[in-house]
Amino acid sequence: MPTPTKGPRLGGGPAHERLMLAGLATSLFEHDSITTTEAKAKRVRPLAERMITFAKRGDLHARxxxxxxxxxxxxxxxxxxxxxxxMADRPGGYTRITKVAPRKGDNAPMAVIELVREPIAKKATVAEAEAATKRAAKDAKKADATKADETTAEPVEELTLDDNATDEAAAAPAAAVDLPEGAVATTEDGSAPEGYDVKGNANSGLYHVPGSQWYDSTEAEFWFASAEDAEKAGFKPAGGAEKQEVDEEA
Structure with a gap:
């Protein structure tokens, strides 16, 4: 006994099912396309493709x-x-199933099964197209490499700086700081000018007397002769007056 097909049987019995599938295949070969339920389309597909395989043989036994x-x-x-x-050049896949809108009334899923009779591209044509694609990719790579070489080969202009200009640029920050009233600039070696030992800082607006807590770690932008001169110029004692009384006690 042959193994029955999985799923519910079409029609009322096996003979009825064979007749239904034969009728569907006949209509498909007559009209090239039919609309039926999705279940029937899937069941008739292998039968129709088997008949096409026999027809491609073309002998009397196949007929x-x-x-x-x-x-x-x-x-x-x-x-x-x-x-x-x-279908002579097509190795398989002779039919195509496309799902469509459900049937009105019982909402059964419907599908269109049709014969695929479009001519397939020959192997030579496909190979030629693939070769053209590879050639185009190689040409693009060569063009990119040429552009990269041209970019690398472009001469780089060297900038020459005048020694005087460099010195002026280095001295510009020091000159940009305006000296407050009663203050003198720092010497070239960074030491305090003679008679001026109170450090002043323009950014913070504070001054530091010798011996105070932050005196050694503070870089002076200019110098004052005394704390009174620094206060006259608008500077305040760093950390308060108590922190800057060391010099007076000394």
Whole structure:
């Protein structure tokens, strides 16, 4: 006994199912496309493709095998003379199933099954297209490499700086600081000018007397002779007056 097909059987019995599938295959070969339920389309697909395989053989035995399913001689003649030649270069996949909107009334899922009779591209054409794509990719790589070489080969202009200009640029920050009233600039070696030992800082607006907490770690931008001169110039004692009384006590 043959193994039954999985799923519910079409029709009322096995004979009815065979007749239904034969009718669907006959309509498909006659019209090239039919609309039916999705279940019937999936069931008739292997049968229709098997009939096309027999038709591609073209001998008498294959015709008699097809006649056991397709009873209409006109449809069999069309299958062997029109459909099979169109499928000669196609190794398989003779049908295509496309889902469509459900059927009105019972909302059954519907599908369109059709014969794929479009000519397939020959291997030579496909190989030629692939070769053209590879050539285009190689040309693009060569063009990118040429552009990269041109960019690398461009001469780089060297900038020459005048020694005087460099000295002026180095001295610019020091000159940019305006000296407050009663203050003198720092000497070239960074030491305190004679008679000026109170450090002043323009950014913080504070002054530091010798011996105070932050005196050694503070870089002076200018110097004052005394704390009174620094206060007259608007500077405040760093950390308060108590932190800057060391010099007076000394």
């Amino acid at each position: 008699r095998r097809v006649m056991t399913v397709i009873r209409d001689k006109g449809v069999v003649h069309r299958l062997f003379t029109e459909i099979a030649p169109d």
